[in-house]
Amino acid sequence: MAYETEDHETQYCFPAINSSCIKGKRSRYEYNIMYACVPLLSAWTVFLNLLVIISISHFKKLHTPTNLIILSLAVADLLIGIVMPMETTRLIETCWYFGDTLCGLYSIFIEVPLSASLSNLVLIAVDRYVAVCHPLLYPQKITTAKTLISICLSWICSSAYITAFVINNGYFDTSLRTDMCYGECSVMMRFAWRVIDLFMSFIFPCIVIITLYLRIFYVVHQQVKVINSLMNGGKCVMEGSVKRKSERKAALTLGIIVTAYLLCFIPYYICSTSVTSSTTINVLTWVLYTNSGLNPLVYALFYPWFKNTVKHILTLKIFQPASSLVNIFYTKSIVIK
Numbered sequence: 001m002a003y004e005t006e007d008h009e010t011q012y013c014f015p016a017i018n019s020s021c022i023k024g025k026r027s028r029y030e031y032n033i034m035y036a037c038v039p040l041l042s043a044w045t046v047f048l049n050l051l052v053i054i055s056i057s058h059f060k061k062l063h064t065p066t067n068l069i070i071l072s073l074a075v076a077d078l079l080i081g082i083v084m085p086m087e088t089t090r091l092i093e094t095c096w097y098f099g100d101t102l103c104g105l106y107s108i109f110i111e112v113p114l115s116a117s118l119s120n121l122v123l124i125a126v127d128r129y130v131a132v133c134h135p136l137l138y139p140q141k142i143t144t145a146k147t148l149i150s151i152c153l154s155w156i157c158s159s160a161y162i163t164a165f166v167i168n169n170g171y172f173d174t175s176l177r178t179d180m181c182y183g184e185c186s187v188m189m190r191f192a193w194r195v196i197d198l199f200m201s202f203i204f205p206c207i208v209i210i211t212l213y214l215r216i217f218y219v220v221h222q223q224v225k226v227i228n229s230l231m232n233g234g235k236c237v238m239e240g241s242v243k244r245k246s247e248r249k250a251a252l253t254l255g256i257i258v259t260a261y262l263l264c265f266i267p268y269y270i271c272s273t274s275v276t277s278s279t280t281i282n283v284l285t286w287v288l289y290t291n292s293g294l295n296p297l298v299y300a301l302f303y304p305w306f307k308n309t310v311k312h313i314l315t316l317k318i319f320q321p322a323s324s325l326v327n328i329f330y331t332k333s334i335v336i337k
Contacts, residue, residue, distance in 0.1 A: 013095035013183030021181035024094035031092065038088040041293065045081030048296035049074045055309035060324050062305065065147035066127050066254075070299075072151045073120040073257075077292035079113040084289055086110075091282055096185035103185035104166050111162045112155075114288070118205050119154035121261060123147075124254050125212040133219045161200065169193055202269045206262065213255055253302040257295055264291045305329055 014020040052074040056062045087110060090096065096103055127147075131138050169190060180186070268284040299306040308328040312318050317326075 013097070017182050019182045021095060021183040034088060034092050038084055041290065042081050042084035045084065045289075045293035046078055048293060049078040049081060051310055051313060052296050052299060052306070053078065054313055054318070055306060058313075058318055058324050059309060059326065059328050061328060062309075063144065065142045065144055066124075066131070068144065068147050068151060069120055069123045069127060070254075072155070073117060073124070073295065076113040076117040076120060077295060079109075080117075080289055080292040083110045083113070087285075087289075090185065095183045097183070106185065107166045108159075108162055111166070112159050115158035115162055115201065116155050117261070117292075118201065118265070119158050120151070121258050122205050122208055123150055123154060125209045125258065128254055129212040129216055132216050165193060165197065198269075202266075206266070209258055209262070213258065216255070253298060256302075257298050260294060260298070261291055264288045 011023040011025075012020040013023055053071060056067045056071040056074075086106070090106075098106075127142055130141050134141070264284075264287050268281070268288050271280055271284055296306075300310070305328045312323065312326065312328070317323055
């Protein structure tokens, strides 16, 4: 480790190589804080997203198209939580000692979940748009099979795009990265790839997500006005209103998740594609990573079924016979006679 020394001697990652990177110097206090906090954040992210994955996978009543996308998002967040300690080591130690091949593979492994997360948010926006704006067509348009195919395609496309990005930007061959020193493993995009990545990973998905949610909330606003006018007129509007209310609540909940992600993602992407300090990019990167541990909290606050499934999991009731068929949508106010 490159602790800060009193003589302030320049230390190199590979002293025998002329093009070696210089080791970054940090105080022992910085090391202790980073290595103490990151494992806690990583464990928090992995644990909460694992609860989401187990909940949706185990309980049959949660096998809906919307929840399958949430499951895919939780898998991406789980992978980000697993990567956190490795990313911390890379940032703190500043030197990459494992060669170009592992640098490329590592870059793919850490970038694919981030790309898949954004793809899942697009799928969530499309799902909620159809559910709220075209409720009669939803059962035909959004089926479990179609959703699974869409999720698989999103992961395949994300993996293919990131792999092409890593290969074409020289992660597997240091000689292609003349502006980088030996012992560095970081993002250095060429201009052509900056333009491509700006459109593919930022402009296009953000436009789709924001456009769909603006339409969703406009339709919700119109529905509320119609329902209020009918209620004021003394007409009964109970039939179908509960279902629409449920869809609107799901749209609001997932809209919060999408908004939180975009608030973290947009500043990071703007800074990463422009000339800025590495410290700023590192801080925004960790803000983006932290978002992966916040999504399950949104589920806990807005989804009663998540609270119920967590109780079953933590009390080990999921190991009981036929536990997957339990009605996890119950509330305390419901009395079964």
